[in-house]
Amino acid sequence: MKFSDLDAIFLPKSAALIGASRNPRKWGFKIGLNxxxxxxxxxxxxxxxxxxxxxxxxxxxxxxxxxxxxDLAVIVIPAPLVPSxxxxxxxxxxxxAVVITSGFRELSPEGEKLEREITxxxxxxxxxxxxxxxxxxxxxxxKLHALMVPVAPFPGKIxxxxxSGNLGVQLLTESRSHEVGFQKFVSNxxxxxxxSEDYIEYFGGDPETRTIMIYLEGFxxxxxxxxxxxxxxxxxxxxxxxxxxxxxxxxxxLSHSGAMKSTRNISSAIFRQAGIIEVEDTTELLDAAxxxxxxxxxxxxxxxxxxxxxxxxxxxxxxxxxxxxRVPPLTTGLTEDLRKxxxxxxxxxxxxxxxxxxxxxxxxTCIEKLAAEPYIDAVIALGVxxxxxxxxxxxxxxxxxxxPEMLQEKTRVIEEGDRRLAELVHEVIExxxxxxxxxxxxxxxxxxxxxxxxVTYPTPERAVRVLARMYQYYQLQQRKS
Amino acid sequence: MKFSDLDAIFLPKSAALIGASRNPRKWGFKIGLNxxxxxxxxxxxxxxxxxxxxxxxxxxxxxxxxxxxxDLAVIVIPAPLVPSxxxxxxxxxxxxAVVITSGFRELSPEGEKLEREITxxxxxxxxxxxxxxxxxxxxxxxKLHALMVPVAPFPGKIxxxxxSGNLGVQLLTESRSHEVGFQKFVSNxxxxxxxSEDYIEYFGGDPETRTIMIYLEGFxxxxxxxxxxxxxxxxxxxxxxxxxxxxxxxxxxLSHSGAMKSTRNISSAIFRQAGIIEVEDTTELLDAAxxxxxxxxxxxxxxxxxxxxxxxxxxxxxxxxxxxxRVPPLTTGLTEDLRKxxxxxxxxxxxxxxxxxxxxxxxxTCIEKLAAEPYIDAVIALGVxxxxxxxxxxxxxxxxxxxPEMLQEKTRVIEEGDRRLAELVHEVIExxxxxxxxxxxxxxxxxxxxxxxxVTYPTPERAVRVLARMYQYYQLQQRKS
Numbered sequence: 003m004k005f006s007d008l009d010a011i012f013l014p015k016s017a018a019l020i021g022a023s024r025n026p027r028k029w030g031f032k033i034g035l036n037x038x039x040x041x042x043x044x045x046x047x048x049x050x051x052x053x054x055x056x057x058x059x060x061x062x063x064x065x066x067x068x069x070x071x072x073d074l075a076v077i078v079i080p081a082p083l084v085p086s087x088x089x090x091x092x093x094x095x096x097x098x099a100v101v102i103t104s105g106f107r108e109l110s111p112e113g114e115k116l117e118r119e120i121t122x123x124x125x126x127x128x129x130x131x132x133x134x135x136x137x138x139x140x141x142x143x144x145k146l147h148a149l150m151v152p153v154a155p156f157p158g159k160i161x162x163x164x165x166s167g168n169l170g171v172q173l174l175t176e177s178r179s180h181e182v183g184f185q186k187f188v189s190n191x192x193x194x195x196x197x198s199e200d201y202i203e204y205f206g207g208d209p210e211t212r213t214i215m216i217y218l219e220g221f222x223x224x225x226x227x228x229x230x231x232x233x234x235x236x237x238x239x240x241x242x243x244x245x246x247x248x249x250x251x252x253x254x255x256l257s258h259s260g261a262m263k264s265t266r267n268i269s270s271a272i273f274r275q276a277g278i279i280e281v282e283d284t285t286e287l288l289d290a291a292x293x294x295x296x297x298x299x300x301x302x303x304x305x306x307x308x309x310x311x312x313x314x315x316x317x318x319x320x321x322x323x324x325x326x327x328r329v330p331p332l333t334t335g336l337t338e339d340l341r342k343x344x345x346x347x348x349x350x351x352x353x354x355x356x357x358x359x360x361x362x363x364x365x366x367t368c369i370e371k372l373a374a375e376p377y378i379d380a381v382i383a384l385g386v387x388x389x390x391x392x393x394x395x396x397x398x399x400x401x402x403x404x405x406p407e408m409l410q411e412k413t414r415v416i417e418e419g420d421r422r423l424a425e426l427v428h429e430v431i432e433x434x435x436x437x438x439x440x441x442x443x444x445x446x447x448x449x450x451x452x453x454x455x456x457v458t459y460p461t462p463e464r465a466v467r468v469l470a471r472m473y474q475y476y477q478l479q480q481r482k483s
Numbered sequence: 484m485k486f487s488d489l490d491a492i493f494l495p496k497s498a499a500l501i502g503a504s505r506n507p508r509k510w511g512f513k514i515g516l517n518x519x520x521x522x523x524x525x526x527x528x529x530x531x532x533x534x535x536x537x538x539x540x541x542x543x544x545x546x547x548x549x550x551x552x553x554d555l556a557v558i559v560i561p562a563p564l565v566p567s568x569x570x571x572x573x574x575x576x577x578x579x580a581v582v583i584t585s586g587f588r589e590l591s592p593e594g595e596k597l598e599r600e601i602t603x604x605x606x607x608x609x610x611x612x613x614x615x616x617x618x619x620x621x622x623x624x625x626k627l628h629a630l631m632v633p634v635a636p637f638p639g640k641i642x643x644x645x646x647s648g649n650l651g652v653q654l655l656t657e658s659r660s661h662e663v664g665f666q667k668f669v670s671n672x673x674x675x676x677x678x679s680e681d682y683i684e685y686f687g688g689d690p691e692t693r694t695i696m697i698y699l700e701g702f703x704x705x706x707x708x709x710x711x712x713x714x715x716x717x718x719x720x721x722x723x724x725x726x727x728x729x730x731x732x733x734x735x736x737l738s739h740s741g742a743m744k745s746t747r748n749i750s751s752a753i754f755r756q757a758g759i760i761e762v763e764d765t766t767e768l769l770d771a772a773x774x775x776x777x778x779x780x781x782x783x784x785x786x787x788x789x790x791x792x793x794x795x796x797x798x799x800x801x802x803x804x805x806x807x808x809r810v811p812p813l814t815t816g817l818t819e820d821l822r823k824x825x826x827x828x829x830x831x832x833x834x835x836x837x838x839x840x841x842x843x844x845x846x847x848t849c850i851e852k853l854a855a856e857p858y859i860d861a862v863i864a865l866g867v868x869x870x871x872x873x874x875x876x877x878x879x880x881x882x883x884x885x886x887p888e889m890l891q892e893k894t895r896v897i898e899e900g901d902r903r904l905a906e907l908v909h910e911v912i913e914x915x916x917x918x919x920x921x922x923x924x925x926x927x928x929x930x931x932x933x934x935x936x937x938v939t940y941p942t943p944e945r946a947v948r949v950l951a952r953m954y955q956y957y958q959l960q961q962r963k964s
Contacts, residue, residue: 026889039884057884109828166794172866175873176924176941219797245794250810251801257793257830283944284798312738313647313726316700317765320732329731347590349738385653392656403520403538408507443657460657463764 008196008204010097011130012141012186014073015044017148018096020065020087021078022048022056029078029102029150031056033138037076040147040154045070065090074098076138076148081105081113084120084134092127099124100148101134107192108135121194136191137167140174142184143210149187151175156453158183159212160291163190163201165219166245173217173284181453182292185210199227206234213294215287216242216278219255228276235277239294239475242278243287244270277478279471286467289459293468296457297437299476300469302379303327306372307353308365310385314441315353318382318462325470329353330378336371343367356386362419366426373434380437380469387424387440387456390417424455437472439465489677489685491578492611493622493667495554496525498629499577501546501568502559503529503537510559510583510631512537514619518557521628521635526551546571555579557619557629562586562594565601565615573608580605581629582615588673589616602675617672618648621655623665624691630668632656637934639664640693641772642686644671644679646700647726654698654765662934663773666691680708687715694775696768697723697759700736709757716758720775720956723759724768725751758959760952767948770940774949777938778918780957781950783860784808787853788834789846791866795922796834799863799943806951810834811859817852824848837867843900847907854915861918861950868905868921868937871898905936918953920946 019037023030034056037046047068053061062068065075065087075091077084081103091099106117117134124131132139138149142157150167153174160182164170167189174187186208188201198218205211214234221227231240246255273280279294281287305327309315319329332340332352341348343364348357354368365386372381393416404412427438440458459465500518504511515537518527528549534542543549546556546568556572558565562584572580587598598615605612613620619630623638631648634655641663645651648670655668667689669682679699686692695715702708712721727736754761760775762768786808790796800810813821813833822829824845829838835849846867853862874897885893908919921939940946 026893035884105828164794166792166797168790168792168866169794169798172792172795172924179924217794219794243798245797245801247801248804250804251797254793254800254810254832254834255797257832257836283802284942285944311647311649311653312735313645313650313698313700314653316647316726316732316736317650317724319735320726320728321764323729323731329735347586351735351738353735355738385649403516404507412507443653443660461765463766 008098008130008201010073011100011132011139011188012146012204012208013144014098014146016047016070016072017042017044017074017076017146018047018049018065018068018072019076019078019148020049020091022050022053022061024053024056032150032152033076033078033102033148036147036149036152039152040145042146043144044073044146047072065094065096068094072096074100076100076102078102081116081134085116085123088120088123088127088129092123092129096127096129098130098132100132100136100139101191102136102138102150103133104135106134107194117192117194124195131195132188133191134194137171137189139189140184140187142186149174154178155187156181156183158185158453159210159295160184160215161186161201161205161208161211161213162215162217162291163188163198163205164217165190165193165198166217167191169217169245169284173288176284177288180288180292181458182288183295183453193222197222197227199223199230202227202234202240203230206230206238212238213291214238214240215291216240217245217287218242219245228272231276231278236479240278241287241290241294241471242273242280243284244273244280274478279475279478281471285464286471289464289468290471293437293439293457293472294475297439297472298431298435299472299479300379300437301476302377303473304330304377304379305466305469306375306378306381308356308368308372308381308383308386309353310356312355314384314462315355318384318441318466319353321463321466322469325466327466327470327473333375333377336375339371340368353384362422365423369426369438370430373430373436373438378436379473380439382439382441382462382465382469384441384462387427388420388442388454388458390420391454392443427456437469439469441465489579489611489682491554492581492613492620492669493627493685493689494625495579495627497528497551497553498523498525498555498557498627499528499530499546499549499553500557500559500629501530501572503531503534503542505534505537513631513633514557514559514583514629517628517630517633520633521626523627524625525554525627528553546575546577549575553577555581557581557583559583562597562615566597566604569601569604569608569610573604573610577608577610579611579613581613581617581620582672583617583619583631584614585616587615588675598673598675605676612676613669614672615675618652618670620670621665621668623667630655635659636668637662637664639666639934640691640776641665641696642667642682642689642692642694643696643698643772644669644682644686645698646671646674646679647698648672650698650726650765654769657765658769661769661773662939663769664776664934674703678703678708680704680711683708683715683721684711687711687719693719694772695719695721696772697721698726698768699723700726709753712757712759717960721759722768722771722775722952723754723761724765725754725761755959760956760959762952766945767952770945770949771952774918774920774938774953775956778920778953779912779916780953780960781860781918782957783858784954785811785858785860786947786950787856787859787862789837789849789853789862789864789867790834791837793836795865795943796836799865799922799947800834802944802947803950806947808947808951808954814856814858817856820852821849834865843903846904850907850919851911854911854917854919859917860954861920863920863922863943863946863950865922865943868908869901869923869935869939871901872935873924908937918950920950922946
């Protein structure tokens with residue numbers, strides 16, 4: 003069987019939930035609710051011999067009773083019932099199955115036997131098998147949220163394979179406040195048939211995926227994993243968080259994922275050779291994936307910084323130096339240019355301190371001129387973007403004191419400023435193919451339930467860490483070519 | 484003059500804004516609005532010869548016209564007018580002045596002269612001088628928000644002195660989503676009279692301050708700073724972020740704070756000798772301060788972990804080991820005890836994987852028994868706390884699909900579970916004097932506009948980093964005694 007095309011899993015035209023339940027404590031309820039509430043684009047069938055109705059939809063007693071073709075089966079029934087369900091799926095021409103059910107290899111020798119059995123059945127019937135013991139899958143384009151927990155990430159261009167369902171869905175949940183958008187996600191569970199590298203290969207060829215994100219504890223086939231990663235990382239950045247890096251962590255991973263994975267540990271150097279960007283922690287996993295997804299990579303280490311205030315410029319500069327980037331002085335020419343628009347008391351230098359001028363003309367000019375300098379490879383702008391969001395988050399007690407028309411006008415002006423800055427930033431990124439990153443506390447909230455148009459991190463240190471990773475990827479690419 | 488008592492700054496019974504303005508673009512408007520909107524507990528007077536009314540309040544033409552005593556003057560008028568205003572303040576018996584106005588030493592030699600002049604006037608009249616060139620102060624107990632930007636942190640037990648106004652107010656703003664509460668804050672500006680160490684000394688003696696937080700770029704008097712820090716850190720944890728750690732960063736700091744500060748850099752080892760906890764970045768500054776504010780310090784490196792899922796347990800274990808903490812195996816006795824309440828397939832071990840049981844009895848028992856073990860010094864609980872907040876953040880599209888009564892009942896059950904867990908955690912912390920930290924995506928949002936009762940971080944790595952700092956503080960304390 004070839005796994006190069008996992009479309010039946012991620013782009014099914016129809017799906018069935020085997021084990022749909024009206025009991026809200028059961029997975030058969032939660033998954034059904036998620037799929038329906040998020041409006042899966044394909045046909046969706048519910049199956050359970052003991053039920054007739056689920057959220058006003060018909061429940062079929064048996065897979066055979068489904069009146070149409072089924073691409074994907076999502077299976078939540080008890081483990082001993084899975085083999086026969088899979089056989090029926092096979093008879094119906096089902097192309098892929100996500101087996102949520104646990105109680106297989108991770109549980110006992112009997113479970114391991116059962117897992118071999120269902121894997122065999124899947125192979126015999128040409129069914130792609132996800133899991134078992136998975137928390138499910140997500141796919142933005144067809145709006146499929148076949149997940150055990152209610153998670154609705156923003157749609158985006160990142161695809162994510164996680165060897166921990168729990169960590170995976172936690173990150174998907176968190177991703178909203180990080181303003182990270184996902185294209186596809188899979189919790190790969192016990193990897194009875196499909197391994198991490200199969201998903202990586204598929205995401206590599208997926209035109210909707212721009213960046214691949216991985217949480218990995220172990221390998222079934224390290225060599226194949228690294229070969230595929232090496233090939234895919236030439237085209238698309240792969241960011242990876244390794245679980246079980248330390249002795250105690252590896253022990254915990256062994257207990258978590260059972261004996262099914264190779265315990266052989268892979269060093270960071272080997273990941274690097276495969277072109278993989280290994281990150282430090284969960285926050286960086288999301289941050290870096292977002293940067294790669296949305297920005298061109300810097301082609302050198304030199305950062306130009308624009309800051310609304312001195313202290314933030316100082317710590318941003320420290321962070322750059324500590325991460326192997328540089329904050330070079332401005333050329334005399336650029337300094338003279340900027341003096342024309344800056345107040346007399348502008349001290350000069352990089353970081354460019356806006357010395358509380360903050361007018362949009364000054365900010366725009368600084369961004370344009372910095373990005374145009376041949377020796378500047380990236381721009382970080384502190385405290386100038388997404389002001390409307392920050393303003394909306396302002397404690398409302400303060401602004402409730404203002405006359406409403408004053409508040410309205412203020413909001414209008416700020417929103418207009420945001421919009422114009424975002425346009426400029428996009429245009430400058432396109433023109434110079436250099437990353438421009440904003441730092442702002444803004445996050446999707448009440449009023450702004452969407453990803454902000456400028457790539458933004460909430461702290462300077464996180465913005466710099468991403469930039470350093472992107473430069474690392476650029477260097478890896480150069481070395482290879 | 485002795486600075487040991489800065490009550491006139493932080494606990495004034497009355498305050499005057501010198502330079503109140505009806506123009507919403509002026510600091511005299513913004514600060515006035517903040518003070519009034521946040522309901523300063525003392526008398527608040529507005530002064531400006533060109534105005535008569537501000538948000539329906541009377542504006543006095545002159546300081547002399549104020550009908551009562553004034554403890555604190557907040558001054559925003561142009562620099563050349565500050566000397567005479569300070570003299571009038573002196574004549575009126577004003578005890579302290581926060582000079583927001585810039586254009587002093589940071590600007591020019593003339594500004595430096597003017598700064599010497601106002602410092603002399605303040606000394607002559609016994610006025611405590613904050614700044615000049617400060618973004619202002621905040622004090623929770625008297626509800627004083629004399630800040631240039633609209634920031635309303637949660638009240639708490641952390642006091643914060645920042646050598647960057649901009650970075651300081653940024654962190655105060657961010658602090659709400661970190662669930663960090665502040666007692667007092669000062670942006671110390673040019674430090675013409677009062678230096679960082681004066682505030683540290685005052686916060687050290689302040690019964691309402693439990694933890695001191697510092698952003699520092701340079702010293703006026705390094706020896707005195709370290710002496711005071713050494714003394715204060717015996718009683719209260721001091722967490723510090725140093726700006727200008729790298730060569731480029733130090734250059735940026737010089738340009739930011741001007742020649743006023745000693746450029747002599749202090750190494751991390753010297754901070755450590757003074758008992759100061761130096762942190763890595765702005766996020767850790769807030770995180771660590773919160774931990775010290777609200778939890779007992781661990782008296783050893785051994786962490787017990789409770790996790791809702793394997794992967795999160797693995798990365799938490801990695802993070803502990805990488806930060807010098809340990810995740811020891813459970814004793815046979817504890818393992819046997821837990822087997823009684825765990826399902827058959829519980830794999831045992833530390834992290835304790837709740838294997839999707841998640842019932843509150845199991846969670847409570849695990850926390851109680853772990854904390855009671857003599858060899859366990861701290862507990863981290865992943866994914867079990869603050870569920871109501873996380874639930875309220877769930878994309879509402881999903882739950883809008885549910886019948887309202889089902890949603891209501893679900894919310895009630897989750898809230899009740901949160902409440903009972905919080906009670907248990909507080910009780911166990913009191914009984915064993917060991918820190919118990921939760922990891923949860925929950926943050927103050929729409930529905931829960933308050934700090935959650937259990938100390939919570941959004942990622943395992945951040946929880947572990949705090950715990951490692953707290954253990955570092957414990958070791959520093961031990962060494963000294």
